[in-house]
Amino acid sequence: MPSCGTWRRADQGVRAALLAAGSCEVELVEPVRSDTGVARFLDSRGEGLHHLCFESDDVERDLERLAATDVTLIDARPRPGLAGRIAFLHPRSCAGVLVELATPAEPVRLPVTPATLEVVHVxxxxxxxxxAGYQNLFGLIPGPAPPGESVVQLRLGRVVVQLAAQSRTHGRSGLAALGLSAPDLTDLHDRLARHGVPVETIAGGLVVPPAATHGVPLIFRRAEASTDTPARA
Known part of the structure; x- marks a missing residue:
């Protein structure tokens, strides 16, 4: 994943970097003060997936709409952030997921990347x-349904948000893993192995365990041709 730049936000007490992953970006966030939300997250849960960001054409308009539906807002008004004008929604209104809405200051132009973010597992x-809640709140549409009642897929452009029952994931509510595609899984496996990264081979893909990725399980599948739609995660 090529870097799109690094920033330090003194007002938020964090240092951050953006990595391109197809039509999406993966944001790495590090606290530089102990009194920040990110620092408290690390203290209580350790490294891992922190929040999910949806790009908005008008974040202020979306906040007004969401407030009218009794969604609990962390930010009642947009504020400056790494992704432009941003606002956060409380996890209690989003099934345990901290959600960010962002209106970029200018159109997002990302470089071509060998790895593409395809699925956010929740x-x-x-x-x-x-x-039903995510469809109403964020306009996600039903995607291809895996067999069984314990998994539902919702689509936003080319990115799928896959909801799975906690009993299936053996974890607590919240963001669970990232699913990416790569054009050559054999080459990817060999490159990771050369760098000493543990890789598990599964049917049709590879899994890099969270111990090797700062708490974020990565699931790789072979890339398929599709169109890009801007989004963040």
């Missing part, structure tokens, strides 16, 4: 209730 208590 563990939830109630799959179908959460699916």
């Amino acid at each position: 563990a939830v208590e109630s799959v179908h209730e959460t699916a």
Whole structure:
């Protein structure tokens, strides 16, 4: 994943970097003060997936719409952030997921990348209730449904948000893993192995365990041709 730049936000007490992953960006965040939300997250949960960001054409308009539906807002008004004008929604209104809305200051232009973010895996208590809520709140549309009642896929452009029951993921509610595609899994496996990164081979893909990726499980599948749609995660 090529870097799109690094920043230090003194007002938020964090240092951050953006990595391109196809039509999306992966944000790395490090606290530089102990009194920040990111620092408290690390103290309580350790390294891992922190939040999910949706790009908005008008974050202020979306905040007004969401406030009218009794969504709990962390930010009642947009504020400056790494992704432009941003605002956060409380996890209690988003099935345990901290959600960011962002309106970029200018159009996002990302470099071509060998790895593409395809799926954001989310563990939830109630799959179908959460699916209905995400459709209403964020305009996600139903995607191809995996077999069984414990998984639902929602699509935003080319990115899938996959909701799975906690019993299936053996974890707590919240962001659980990232699914990426790569054109050559054999080459990827060999490159990771040369760098001493543990890799597990699964049917049709590879898994890099969270111990090797700062708490974020990575699931790689072979890339398929598709169109790009700007998004962040």
